[in-house]
Amino acid sequence: MFLRKKRPFSPADAPASANEAADDSRHVRRQLESLIEQARRNQEIMRRHQQLDIAFISAAGFLDLARSLFELLPASSELDVVTLFMLDADYGIRRMLADLHIDAARLPHLIFIDDESELGEISVELDRPLLGAYKAELHGRLFPEPAPAPASVAIMPLLRHGRLIGCLNLGSFDASRFHGSMATDFIEHRASIVAICLENVLNQERLKHIGLTDPLTGISNRRYIERRLLEEIGRSRRQEYALSCMYIDIDHFKQINDRHGHAAGDEVLREVAGRIKAELRLSDALGRFGGEEFVVVLVDAGLADARGVAERIRTSIADHPLLLSGQTRMNVTASIGVATLVNQVRAEAPQSAAERLIARADAALYQAKQGGRNRVVEAA
Numbered sequence: 001m002f003l004r005k006k007r008p009f010s011p012a013d014a015p016a017s018a019n020e021a022a023d024d025s026r027h028v029r030r031q032l033e034s035l036i037e038q039a040r041r042n043q044e045i046m047r048r049h050q051q052l053d054i055a056f057i058s059a060a061g062f063l064d065l066a067r068s069l070f071e072l073l074p075a076s077s078e079l080d081v082v083t084l085f086m087l088d089a090d091y092g093i094r095r096m097l098a099d100l101h102i103d104a105a106r107l108p109h110l111i112f113i114d115d116e117s118e119l120g121e122i123s124v125e126l127d128r129p130l131l132g133a134y135k136a137e138l139h140g141r142l143f144p145e146p147a148p149a150p151a152s153v154a155i156m157p158l159l160r161h162g163r164l165i166g167c168l169n170l171g172s173f174d175a176s177r178f179h180g181s182m183a184t185d186f187i188e189h190r191a192s193i194v195a196i197c198l199e200n201v202l203n204q205e206r207l208k209h210i211g212l213t214d215p216l217t218g219i220s221n222r223r224y225i226e227r228r229l230l231e232e233i234g235r236s237r238r239q240e241y242a243l244s245c246m247y248i249d250i251d252h253f254k255q256i257n258d259r260h261g262h263a264a265g266d267e268v269l270r271e272v273a274g275r276i277k278a279e280l281r282l283s284d285a286l287g288r289f290g291g292e293e294f295v296v297v298l299v300d301a302g303l304a305d306a307r308g309v310a311e312r313i314r315t316s317i318a319d320h321p322l323l324l325s326g327q328t329r330m331n332v333t334a335s336i337g338v339a340t341l342v343n344q345v346r347a348e349a350p351q352s353a354a355e356r357l358i359a360r361a362d363a364a365l366y367q368a369k370q371g372g373r374n375r376v377v378e379a380a
């Protein structure tokens with residue numbers, strides 16, 4: 001029998017397998033550590049995203065949400081630029097924000113558009129997020145000055161009930177941050193949260209707006225004017241400018257109602273409100289105080305300015321007959337009392353200063369009525 005000679009034992013044999021085992025375990029440990037580190041990082045990312053979602057969801061109003069989008073989102077997601085485009089075809093959102101004194105111009109990265117086509121070529125593809133390298137001809141209008149041009153972008157369509165309400169545009173200076181082959185589930189999830197939150201805060205603002213709006217004429221109501229006058233008194237004292245107030249009353253309004261009916265009277269109220277508004281600056285405030293009475297707060301206007309504006313309003317009503325329901329022509333006039341706050345007694349509480357200003361304008365209006373109507377009278 002052929003006996004194979006056994007290879008003599010080499011001392012290197014045992015250590016070799018032990019070394020391999022040790023190497024293996026070190027390798028496994030390193031892998032484990034790296035997985036744990038990865039899990040910790042992911043947890044941290046999840047936590048930041050959750051906090052961001054909570055900030056979006058709990059936004060107290062439009063400005064609060066905008067702050068989260070333009071400040072928190074870039075900071076927590078390491079983005080270099082974020083812009084938000086909002087569709088506002090009938091100017092309704094902008095008008096409401098202006099009425100509520102929400103100064104959207106203070107948000108340079110918020111852009112309102114009248115039509116989707118203003119988004120350019122990408123508008124046709126906006127049924128899903130678009131990720132990739134920044135191309136000026138394609139994305140330039142989504143990151144207008146003063147936004148810096150990014151290197152890669154994620155364009156997130158904001159959809160509600162299948163309708164595009166805007167788009168949130170994320171930009172990074174890192175060219176590899178967003179690319180076409182990335183999964184978009186997370187971005188879609190985030191876009192749907194932002195869209196819902198935007199709709200929510202706009203509805204909140206609409207509610208505030210309704211509470212301060214006169215439903216018949218669409219202008220502000222008495223509550224709004226009283227509140228606004230208090231704010232304006234504070235501001236005019238700090239910045240030392242004159243503040244004026246106008247009390248306007250349509251003449252013989254009862255006869256209009258009696259002769260032409262209540263519906264025609266309502267139409268006259270709407271028309272007159274429009275004529276008054278057309279003569280005012282955006283910074284002035286017009287409200288219906290009740291019945292056929294309107295009050296205007298004129299910011300940064302002394303008595304001479306206020307008188308000028310009041311004359312313009314008076315003639316714009318008296319010189320051009322109203323056209324009711326597009327056919328009935330009606331001559332309408334209004335009387336106006338004007339009062340100004342100058343050299344304010346700073347010790348006087350804003351509330352009593354406001355009441356006194358309105359009362360003086362009202363007394364001047366009474367004089368105008370007594371003097372024959374269709375005239376402007378300045379308060380003594």
Ligand SMILES: Nc1nc2c(ncn2[C@@H]2O[C@H](COP(=O)(O)OP(=O)(O)OP(=O)(O)O)[C@@H](O)[C@H]2O)c(=O)[nH]1
Nearest residue numbers: 249250251252253254255257262265266291292369
């Ligand atoms: N159509 C309509 N009429 C209103 C509304 N609110 C108040 N009125 C009417 O406005 C009229 C106000 O009349 P008066 O205060 O007597 O004053 P006037 O007829 O305007 O007379 P002068 O102010 O003295 O020129 C009343 O007939 C009210 O019924 C409203 O919302 N719609």
